[in-house]
Amino acid sequence: MITIGDIKAAQESLKDVVRKTPLFYSTTFSKECGCEIYLKCENKQKTGAFKLRGAYNKICSLSEEERRNGVVASSAGNHAQGVAYAATAFGIKSTIVMPTTAPLAKVQATKNYGAEVIQYGEVYDECYSKAVEVQKETGAIFVHPFNDDKVIAGQGTISLEILEELPDTDIIVVPIGGGGLISGMAVAAKAINPNIKVIGVQAEIIASSKISLIKNEIVTLPGVKSLADGISVKTPGDNTFKYMRKYVDEIVTVTEDEIAYGIFSLMERNKLVAEGAGAVCIAALLAGKIEVEGKKVVALVSGGNIDIAMVSKIIDRELVMLKRRISISVELQDKVGQLSSIITDIVALGGNVYKARQDRNWSSKGLEYTNVIFEIETQSKDHAKHIISNLEDKGYNLQVIEK
Template sequence: MELNLEKIKKARENIKAVVRETPLFYTSTFSRKCGCNLYLKCENKQKTGAFKLRGAYNKLVNLSEEEKKRGVIASSAGNHAQGVAYAATAFGVKSTIVMPATAPQAKVKATQGYGAKVIQAGQVYDECYARAVEVQKETGATFVHPYNDVEVMAGQGTIGLEILDKLPEADVVIVPIGGGGLISGVATAVKSIKPSIRVVGVQPEIIASTKVSMEQGKVVTLPGAKSLADGTSVSAPGDKCFEYIQKYVDEVVSVSEEEIALGMFSLMERNKLIVEGAGALPLAALLAGKIKGIKGRNVVGLVSGGNVDIANVAKIIERELVLINRRIRFTVEVQEKTGTLCNLVSKIEKLGGQVVTITKNNNWSEKGLDFSDVSFEINVESEEHGRKIISELENNSYSLECGLLECSRNH
């Protein structure tokens, strides 16, 4: 069975009553930073929070009545799970999903909420896939593969049609890659309509299986690894997907875990978009300067999903604030006298610092019982702002020891 533009257009008709046409918007902030005209295609605004509903629903449409009666089974790190569960319930079909034990609980609970039975097994996708194959053999259920299936790829390819409908002048489309179903569908769609368009894939460095496969000209399997972009932690691209990736994808680049985290943080701060690691891959690659030849070009970054554990969001925000010196830590020697600590806090707030935590060391300082060390963690507007606060406190005779931000003089 061949994946082509006709099949993708048919998939669009199959899913149009259920799937949202997600927003495509221009971001001036990142256009300036990246030196191109950058647009974001927001599949994090899709039903179930990710693009996977498109392929799953198209697959269910194409099942025979006999296949539906047997129920469906799928393996997924989370987003395909929700797509299959939603689609199966819409068709009145029983669904079982095998997910990694490490899958974010937000994705597990959402999958159950859409009506599926969830089995958790293994640490990464490939391990839970093996378990799903076992369950399929035991139950006779119809397997719905998350990416290595032409009907699934066709469903994902409908995103490419939407991109060119809204932005026919697009020059470059940047797409996250896990197993390859998304990029094979999108690339087939956009290249069939506009052969001159450039398609770039992005993967995490720690499991860049498609990048390595492209370099070697064959499907290569890498050791399993869990990336912050958990939806793309796949050891090898699907062989069916790889055929279309080789044919239509111009380049695949990889990004570090730190670059992924910065991409997530940047989208939250500047565009108010909460995205999962996979959804941040295109911006991560752009901010890291991994994609060349885009100056002045019309570039679309595909934000593939937003199903991220909220606890991880908090960790990423706190970590990035520290790394960019917008959360600073320092210790001040404070005299044990009524009002002294209160005056210090007031001073910091008047200087524009937002106090996050205060920890008082009950052991006396080197000056004796009349002094204590107090540790502060504060948010500032910028590194320059933080240095100004440190300098002002030192000029007011406070004795400081700084952590992540160097003081204006050595201690």
């Protein structure tokens, strides 16, 4: 098993390649969670995620003979970009197998870094099978995204950076898919301070590492695609399982709703764009899944490679879930001035009319009435209630439309 010496050697190999990413204190999240929360922003890393660390350290370790036939990898996106970047830096051909469901931004970025991309399957494990076929056909070196000691050592350099800057850290919270990231980070953290807790976070719908640790054996789950696609792994690695069993203190899970809220909260409160896997740590903290009161906690934002269309969907959805965008249907007399009057009333109550759609075809009261559907932006759930109750007090016949 690797030691902190291996991780420090990886840090030396990476010193002119990777960025030392920001670690900053979040006042907002700290107040909400009752502790000191710091965000380690690997979404600001080159290629947009931590994966460059492990991929580069692995490729750096290859001999000239091993590099001759190139490298092959399977990835949902971030490891793909890390391998492509590193391979191109060494002048090596890279072939990456990515799922058909991978965000377009990740696929295009991988190609832009110089890789040949093959899209196959829906989850990582299906990509892995295809990549093994390619490896056998070409003789290329397979760069595993997590079940490789050189990769694990590269990922562990994140803990070195954290503890150089914040040596009195009590808890480090880390996303888990196959386990490579948390394995390396846990080895480094525990070597520096054995009292540090290392806690993993996994998507509830595909919590293979958590279940494996509970059963004390490697478990394979059905392939399911989480919003946290970067950690949607059916089977943890046999190598990483040994590290997790020895060094990881706890694994908690988060729901898809909690992940979406984590992405939204990082954007709104800290102006950080995170992908699903990058948001699971703050999602777990906001959901109260980890005991952190009074502690100094570092939450890893592991990556920011999210499709912009998905960002738009999440923002719209969360605004509706938080009642900061509400829809109401109001019955009005179909005559001049009625529409402008209610809009004036809504604005006077602090609401912003986002959309208005009039259905003039039919009302139960007759043709002289019409139903108008309003989408209204509000400041909070309480503000939404205030608007609705005041409109009803003014005599408007309305219904709230639940989405």
